[in-house]
Every structure is written in C-alpha cells, then in structure tokens.
Amino acid sequence: MSRVFRNSDETRALEEKVNSETIEAILERDREQASHAAEVRAHGGYGQCENCGEPIAAERLEALPTATRCVRCQAEWEQANRF
Ligand SMILES: [Zn+2]
Numbered sequence: 001m002s003r004v005f006r007n008s009d010e011t012r013a014l015e016e017k018v019n020s021e022t023i024e025a026i027l028e029r030d031r032e033q034a035s036h037a038a039e040v041r042a043h044g045g046y047g048q049c050e051n052c053g054e055p056i057a058a059e060r061l062e063a064l065p066t067a068t069r070c071v072r073c074q075a076e077w078e079q080a081n082r083f
Helices: 003-042 058-063 071-080
Strands: none
Touching: none
C-alpha cells in the first residue's frame, strides 16, 4: 500500500537475516572452540589459560567445559572478536 510499510518490512527482513547470520557465526565459533578445547585437553594443557598461563577457575570449567582462557582473558578476547 504505502512505501513506508514496504520499507519497514524490508528493514525487518534484513535485520532477521543479520541475526541468523550472527547466530550461525556464534554456533560456528562454539564448534571451533569445542574442538580446540579437546585438542588442548589431549596435550595436557586443560584447565590452564592459553593466554596468560594461569589456572582457570574450577567453577568456570564446570560451567563451561570448553573454556581455554581464564575469565579475564576471555573478556579481552570477546572484546577483540565482537560481531
Ligand atoms: Zn588468562
């Protein structure tokens, strides 16, 4: 009917596309992280931050078994790898 409606539909479709691509990228990153964690574990470095070498808190590993960085390094990494 009016251009305004059509434009807002197009905008919404674009936003949904961006969201699903972002979700895909996050899932892909999780898969990579999981296989990376398995590799680290196989080499005996599990439970140690791969960035600063400090032990990763046990409760963090319990909540996130694929963690390969301590909370502080993970926060820095997420800042640098933001979508
Ligand atoms: Zn660290």
